[in-house]
Amino acid sequence: MGSRCGSESISDSGTVALSGSGLRQRALEGCKRVPAHSTDASALVHRPPRRDPIGANGALDEGTAGSRKRAPRASSAAARATLVNRHRVTVSGIPPWVDAARLVGHDPKRPLWLDAHDAADVAERLRNVVLGGSPVRVVVEPGLPRSAVRDARLRAARRRRRRTAGFERSGVRLDAEGRVSLTPEAIALRLARRVRGASVVDACAGCGGNAIAFARAGCPVVAIEIDPGRLAMARHNARVYGVDSRIRFVRGDARDWVARLSADLLFVDPPWGGTNAIRRPPTLHDLPPLEDILAAARGRYERIWVKAPAAFVVGSLPGARVEPVFGLAPGDRDRVKFLLLELSDRS
Numbered sequence: 001m002g003s004r005c006g007s008e009s010i011s012d013s014g015t016v017a018l019s020g021s022g023l024r025q026r027a028l029e030g031c032k033r034v035p036a037h038s039t040d041a042s043a044l045v046h047r048p049p050r051r052d053p054i055g056a057n058g059a060l061d062e063g064t065a066g067s068r069k070r071a072p073r074a075s076s077a078a079a080r081a082t083l084v085n086r087h088r089v090t091v092s093g094i095p096p097w098v099d100a101a102r103l104v105g106h107d108p109k110r111p112l113w114l115d116a117h118d119a120a121d122v123a124e125r126l127r128n129v130v131l132g133g134s135p136v137r138v139v140v141e142p143g144l145p146r147s148a149v150r151d152a153r154l155r156a157a158r159r160r161r162r163r164t165a166g167f168e169r170s171g172v173r174l175d176a177e178g179r180v181s182l183t184p185e186a187i188a189l190r191l192a193r194r195v196r197g198a199s200v201v202d203a204c205a206g207c208g209g210n211a212i213a214f215a216r217a218g219c220p221v222v223a224i225e226i227d228p229g230r231l232a233m234a235r236h237n238a239r240v241y242g243v244d245s246r247i248r249f250v251r252g253d254a255r256d257w258v259a260r261l262s263a264d265l266l267f268v269d270p271p272w273g274g275t276n277a278i279r280r281p282p283t284l285h286d287l288p289p290l291e292d293i294l295a296a297a298r299g300r301y302e303r304i305w306v307k308a309p310a311a312f313v314v315g316s317l318p319g320a321r322v323e324p325v326f327g328l329a330p331g332d333r334d335r336v337k338f339l340l341l342e343l344s345d346r347s
């Protein structure tokens with residue numbers, strides 16, 4: 001069985017069915033099949049071409065052995081551009097409500113021709129990304145050198161260390177679940193400032209990431225948390241930020257409490273723990289107690305905000321306005337950290 005390397009085909013023995021002319025053909029001679037590196041199609045590895053006296057467009061390469069003739073500068077630059085930006089990157093599956101250019105790092109509506117470094121970065125940053133229930137797909141043709149894929153992974157791992165910080169003040173308390181589920185402070189504050197001064201019920205307060213941000217934005221807050229240890233941490237953390245007097249802490253089950261309370265905004269950040277166990281994108285039913293909380297809240301809140309995983313199947317919450325929330329630091333400003341789903345209530 002053969003395979004494809006750019007627009008040329010190669011057989012299992014690695015021979016290339018050449019068509020056309022010039023250096024590009026030589027470049028393709030080095031292609032061998034390797035396990036897929038991209039999010040979709042099978043990848044091909046590429047060995048750098050030997051120097052060839054004939055450049056792309058038939059121009060003579062500068063300094064070629066056997067020829068002292070210099071190619072005109074413009075043709076030489078064009079030849080180099082053809083060689084360098086030789087990977088066509090096709091991205092599909094990005095929902096219309098996502099800023100695709102921010103996610104991909106390039107405008108994916110135009111054909112993307114990138115060098116191996118940039119193509120590998122795009123493939124890496126979109127690897128395993130699922131948005132709103134659908135996977136984002138990336139195809140890189142011809143496939144990338146193994147070294148480019150490996151280097152892109154290293155760069156991504158290094159970048160991830162510079163993510164938006166959780167709590168920025170020292171002296172806060174968090175347990176393991178509170179730490180992973182905490183809304184980063186700068187993001188929580190940005191969201192809270194949109195509803196400055198409005199009354200808020202935070203149904204699943206955790207260690208207080210969102211409740212504290214709402215209080216800092218001048219909102220009177222009721223923070224409900226079922227876990228007593230985490231509720232105590234939220235109270236302590238609110239003291240660290242000097243806003244404990246603006247938050248009423250309630251230990252209990254939000255499914256009971258939201259039906260007794262009323263506010264301008266109900267904020268629900270349910271545990272996402274279950275999402276690791278299921279191999280398909282989570283729906284409303286996969287994020288207990290969200291469904292029950294929404295049912296209990298009906299008619300009592302002006303607006304409802306749900307913080308859901310980026311992969312959440314948005315169709316499972318009909319009528320919701322979807323907003324992807326990106327990170328704010330160099331390590332995650334191109335990543336959708338979560339979805340903010342807005343529902344209007346009191347209907």
Ligand SMILES: C[S@@+](CC[C@H](N)C(=O)[O-])C[C@H]1O[C@@H](n2cnc3c(N)ncnc32)[C@H](O)[C@@H]1O
Pocket residue numbers: 178181182183203204205206207208209210224225226227230252253254255269270271272288289
């Ligand atoms: C994702 S965390 C919230 C994180 C929080 N937004 C923050 O930034 O710190 C979800 C929290 O909901 C709590 N929880 C789960 N079920 C609950 C329920 N029925 N009622 C109230 N809280 C609940 C969990 O104990 C957990 O602390």
